[in-house]
Amino acid sequence: KQQSFLCGLIGSGIQASRTPAMHEREGDEQGVRYMYKKIDTEILGLTVDDLPELLTAAERMGFCGLNITFPFKQAVIPLLDELSDDARALNAVNTVVLRDGRRIGYNTDCSGFGESFRRGLPDAKRDVVVQLGAGGAGAAVAHAALKQGVGKLYVRDSDLARAETLAASLSGAFGAGRAAACTDLAAAMDEADGLIHATPTGMAKFPGMPLPAELLQARHWVAEIVYFPLETDLLRVAAAKGCRTLNGGGMAVFQAVDAFRHFTGLEPDAERMLRHFASM
Ligand code: SKM
Incomplete structure (x- = not known):
């Protein structure tokens, strides 16, 4: 079983996001190394034009997945190889799995x-x-x-x-x-x-x-x-x-629960993640 995971969130103005803490704590609890980075395009001075480069960089650096938030959930779609049915119907992706050179988009907001x-x-x-x-x-x-x-x-x-x-x-x-x-x-x-x-x-x-x-x-x-x-x-x-x-806490937690499962293939403990979110 894979023992270390590098993931991240791409979005503009995401410093207050609680998603990184939710993922990293669940990784700790599962006994795996799990790092979840904020890739804040506002701080980096990047725009939607830089999204292709960010995805390529993440792949090259060994990221296994990315969450995508405002304002990139539509713009990321043409950069992907596969879409889940929900993501296709919604024309929006918030979760990208990077595996074996392929990029698969999901929508865990839904x-x-x-x-x-x-x-x-x-x-x-x-x-x-x-x-x-x-x-x-x-x-x-x-x-x-x-x-x-x-x-x-x-x-x-x-x-x-x-x-x-x-x-x-x-x-x-x-x-x-x-x-x-x-x-x-x-x-x-x-x-x-x-x-x-x-x-x-x-x-x-x-x-x-x-x-x-x-x-x-x-x-x-x-x-x-x-x-x-x-x-x-x-x-x-x-x-x-x-x-x-x-x-709204449940949606905030379950988008992370579902993304964690997609990224790692491990089954997250949803109750534990709910308790952790409530304590933040
Ligand atoms: O879709 C989610 C995303 O996965 C994470 C997030 C956040 O942490 O701010 C917000 C939503 O867009």
């Missing part, structure tokens, strides 16, 4: 949200769900939600065209009518069993609520993807109204 949702809201009614946010993370989460059996997903975004594009791509992948752009949020919330939040609102830099509090009712469950802070205004208000809630 699988990570799926696993967090399965664990955190296992029996939640999901005939109709509203999702706020149709950006990169929103696409991954929406895809996961439909895979988890959401019957109909209303996608809302401040940019209506972006919501329409995502809804069309979801309906293409999962069946006509499974997703639609949402123009009347109040009506959609009236119909909905739950809410998925996938915009930056609620992050330390963008405080506040992503929708009017009066649209939340006790029967709604609320799944958040913001994890810094772990308790956003949305989750606090929702819990106070009696809604079941799922914070």
Whole structure:
């Protein structure tokens, strides 16, 4: 069995990322040498044009895998040899396995949200769900939600065209009518069993609520993807109204759990990684 692993995260402005610590701690716990480097293009003064060189360098240096984050999740695709079905459907990759001269792309944002949702809201009614946010993370989460059996997903975004594009791509992948752009949020919330939040609102830099509090009712469950802070205004208000809630920590951990498995072929201990994340 392979005993040492060198991996990394390529992205712009990633100094606060908790992913390196999650991977390295799990490597320690498994008794293997595991180094996970931040490759921060903001600090390095690099752009998307430098991505091919970074991948080649990582291969030459013996990296076994890379996570890819903003703003490179689409740009990396033409540089890969193979894509998982999720990555292809989403047109976004956050995990690249480098093995035997080949580069294989996966999307563990999607699988990570799926696993967090399965664990955190296992029996939640999901005939109709509203999702706020149709950006990169929103696409991954929406895809996961439909895979988890959401019957109909209303996608809302401040940019209506972006919501329409995502809804069309979801309906293409999962069946006509499974997703639609949402123009009347109040009506959609009236119909909905739950809410998925996938915009930056609620992050330390963008405080506040992503929708009017009066649209939340006790029967709604609320799944958040913001994890810094772990308790956003949305989750606090929702819990106070009696809604079941799922914070963004699970997605943050399970994207790392799934990437660790892809990179190493070792089975990570998800409970241990959840506990470690909670202690950070
Ligand atoms: O997709 C993930 C990525 O794997 C790691 C990350 C981070 O640590 O900031 C963010 C997400 O884009």
